[in-house]
Amino acid sequence: MNISTSTELICFAILSMVVVLGSLGVILLANIVYSAFLLGGVFMAVAGLYLLLNASFVAAAQILVYVGAVNVLILFAIMLVNKKEDLKPIKSLQIRRVLSAGVCAGLLLLLARVDLTTPWALPGPIAIGEQATERIGEHLFTDYLLPFELASVLLLMAMIGAIVLARRDVLITDVGTGDSVDQSLIEKASTPLLIDKSTTN
C-alpha cells in the first residue's frame, strides 16, 4: 500500500466518521442550534467524500447549495424564532419512540440488504474528473432536460408562493378601523405616510 492510497483511506475513515457521528448528533442533540451547525458539518463531510471520488464539481455544488444556502436558511429560521419555550409533554412518548425506532431499523435493514445483494461493479467506472462539469451540463440539457425544467418550475412556484405570503397588502386590514392598510409603504418613497381617510374611501 503506497502513501497516496493510505492517505485516501484515512481521509475516507475520518469523513465517514464525521458523517455518521454528525448525523447522530443532528437527531439526538437537544439544542436545535447545535443540530443545525452539525448538519452543516455533515454536508461538508459529504462534499469531502465527493472530493475523494474525484468529483470536484459536485463537491463544490454540494457546499454551495447545501452549506451555503440550505443550512444558512435553516440557521436563519432557527435564530429568528429563537424562543426558549418548553415543549408540551406528549402522551405515550415511549411507545412512539419505540415505534419510530422500529421503522428506522426496518429501513436500515432494507438498505443493508440492498447493499449486500446488489452486484456492485468493482472497481467502478473511471472518474472523469475535470470533464465532469461539461458532462453534467450536457446531460442537463439533453436527456435530463425535463426534470431540470420541472425543478426550475417547482422553484419558481415556491418563490411566487413566498412572495404572495410575504406581501400581505391584499389581505391585511386595519384592526381598529377595518380599512385596508397599505403594506407597501416601505417600498414606495412617494406614498404619504398618513393616508387621508376621506380620499381613500
Place this chain on the structure above:
Amino acid sequence: MSMVTPLGTASQVLTTPGIDLELSFNQAMQGLGLSSEVAHLIWLPLPMLLVLVAAVIGVLVTVWLERKISAAAQQRIGPEYAGALGVLQPMADGLKLLVKEDVIPARADGLLFTLGPVLVLVPVILSWLIVPFGQNLLISNVGIGIFLWIALSSIQPIGLLMSGYASNNKYSLLGGLRAAAQSISYEIPLALSVLAIVMMSNSLSTVDIVEQQNGAGLLSWNVWRQPVGFLIFWICALAECERLPFDLPEAEEELVAGYQTEYAGMKFALFYLGSYINLVLSALLVSVLYLGGWGFPIPIEWLASWVGQSIDAPFIQVIAGSIGIVMTVIKAYVLVFIAILLRWTTPRVRIDQLLDLGWKFLLPISLVNLLVTASLKLAFPIAFGG
C-alpha cells in the same frame, strides 16, 4: 505558453518546458536517499506555506496602506514611529492582539464561540488555492477554479452566524444575521457576473481565464468586454468583504461591532485577518477575472521577440515570471487603494437600501449582462470566445 514553474502540479510540469522547481527538488531529495513519494510529501506543504505567508504579508501591507491612505484622506499623518513611515505598525497591532487575554464571556457558548472565527478564516485562506500569479504559479490549477472560490465563500456566513449566536449578545446576533443575509444576497449577482466571464473563456479555471485575456495585452482584458460585469463584481466583492459602503454587520453606530463585539485577543485577530485576506483575495480575483491577471499591458511574447530572445529561454522565463507576479500584485493593490478611497467617500447604506441594491438592481442587471454576453458570444464568436 509556459513561464516559470515553481508551484505547478506534476502533470503540468511534465508537459511544459522551462524551469521546474518541483522536479529539481524531487531529484535533490532522491539524491539524499528518499523515495520519490516521500519527496513529494515533503514538497506538498511548501507552496501552501509560501502562499499562506504571502497572504499574511499581503494583509500586513493592506493594513498599513489602509491606515496611511485613510490618514492622507483626512490630512493626517497616520502611523509614523513604528519603523520607517510606520511600516511595522500592523506587526505591532498583531503582536498586541497576540498577547491579549483570551476572553470568553461567562454566558457565551464556549465551543461555538471558539469555532466561529476559525470557520470564518479557513475558507478565505483555502480560496487562495486558485489565485494564479503566473502560468504555473499557483498551488493547484483546479478544474473548477473560480467555482471553488464561490462555493468556499458561502461557508463564511455559517461562521459569522455561529459567532453571532455564541456570543449571547443581541448586537452580535443581529450582526451575524445581517452578515449572513448580506453575503447570501450578494453572492448571487457575484456568481452571475463570474458566469459571464466563464462563458467567454469556456473554462472555470483561473489560469485559462487569464490566458484568454492575454492575446493582445491591455486591449484584450475582460474589463473592456465586460464593463458592467466588472462593476457588479467589484460592488459585490466589497459587499462580501463587508467594506465600508456595505459594512452593516459591524456598523459601530448601531451594533457596537456586530458579531465581533464580544471577541478579544487572537479570536478578534482572526476576524480581522479574515476580512483583510478576503479584501486582498477579492482584489486579486478582480484582477484575474477582468484585468488580465499576470499579463503585462504589452504581451511579454512581443517584448521578447523585440529583444530578439526566445520566450522559452530560462532567463526570459525568470523575468516573465517575476513580471507576472509584480503585475498581479500591482493590479490587486490598485483595487485595494480604490476600496480604501471608497471607504472614505461613501456613507454606509441602510439595510433596506443594501438589500434593494442587491436584489432589485444588481441581480437584474447581472442577469441582463449574462444574457447579452451569451448573445454576443453567439453573434461575434471571435471577440467573445466562441
Place this chain on the structure above:
Amino acid sequence: MLGFLKKVSDYTKEAFGAANYLFQGLVVTFDHMRRRPITVQYPYEKLIPSERYRGRIHYEFDKCIACEVCVRVCPINLPVVDWVMNKETKKKELRNYSIDFGVCIFCGNCVEYCPTNCLSMTEEYELAAFDRHSLNFDNVALGRLPTSVTTDPSVQPLRELSYLPQGVMDPHDLPQNAQRAGQLPSEVLELIQQKASTIDSNESIKSSNQIDNNKE
C-alpha cells in the same frame, strides 16, 4: 408602453446620476492624497495661541483691592477672595485669593471687569492633573507666568491658520518673516491716519476754495 419606457429611462438616468455623484466624491478624496497633513505633533510642535487667547488666568496679588467684582461678574461666583477688615487702618486686608480651574469656564468676565487689572488671561492651556483638587490655584500658583511656546527650546512653535500668509495652509517650514494674510493692526492704523489727513487737506482745500468764491 411609453410609460414603462419612461420609467426605464428614468431609472437608468438615476443610476448613472448616482454613479456620477460617487465618482465626484472619489475625485475629492483622491485630491486629498496630494495635500500635506495639517497635523500638529503636539508635545514637539505647538500652535502659538492667538492674542486674545483665553487661557489660565494670571493674578497679581499686590494689585488686588479685594473689591470682589470678579466674584460678582463670575457666572458661578467662582473666585474665592479671603480678606479681613483691618480695624485700625479701616482697610480690607487680603489674605488669600484662589480660582478653581476645574470649574472655571474661562469666560473672561473677571478679567474684563477687574478695576485694577490684576487679573489677566495667559496663553497656558495645559492644565491636566492627576487630582482635580490640584486645579484649585491659590494666589501663588495664579501668580506664576506660563512658559511661552515661542521661547520653549524643546517645542517647535507653529502659527495658527489665520496667522499664515495668504494661500498657505501648512505652518511647517515657513520663512521667519512671512507676513500673515491681510494687514497688521499698525498698518491699518497708518492707513486710517493717512486717510484722515487726506480728508483734512481736502477739506482745507475746499474751505479755501469757498473763501476764494466768497472773495469773488
